[in-house]
Amino acid sequence: MVNAAQQIGYARVSTQDQDLEQQRLALGRIGCQRIFEEKVSGAKRDRPELGRLLDHLRPGDVLTVTRLDRLARSTTDLLHIAERLKTVGADLRSLAEPWADTTSPAGRMVLTIFSGIADFERSLISERTSAGRAVAREKGVRFGPKPVLTPEQIVHAIQLIGEGQSVSNIARLLGVHRATLYRALPQ
Structure with a gap:
């Protein structure tokens, strides 16, 4: 048996003290057959009910x-979620923002424009970050973790190797792993 497309609701509030009732009523009034509910901050990446909802959607669902x-x-x-919906063949509709309705050509166009703007913004951020890093490098800023061994320790390690000490003993003396010492030594 093939399931008919459904309107699926998602209601979320940020704290346990808040109430989902208004969202529940609004989604019920417009005919949502199922409503996934969540009491979790929108800032959290892990929203289990949203994940279950997205896994539940079928082609034609809204x-x-x-x-x-x-x-x-x-x-x-929003664009990541919209892309996931598109992959499934489902649509998105917001009651408060009528322009966010991918069941209509105009809504799909608006989301496409948003996607283009977001992509443009990501490109600008990437360019600014790269330019900032280049300027910082020119000023002598080093990126990445601070070296574990000081230049003096590396010189001392080279001297000890020249005296016949093993890398394992030198690493133990300096309090580092052998691999760390090997990486610090000139080739």
């Missing part, structure tokens, strides 16, 4: 929320 901020933490998060 994920409906009262407001987009109930569903997504950011534009990027």
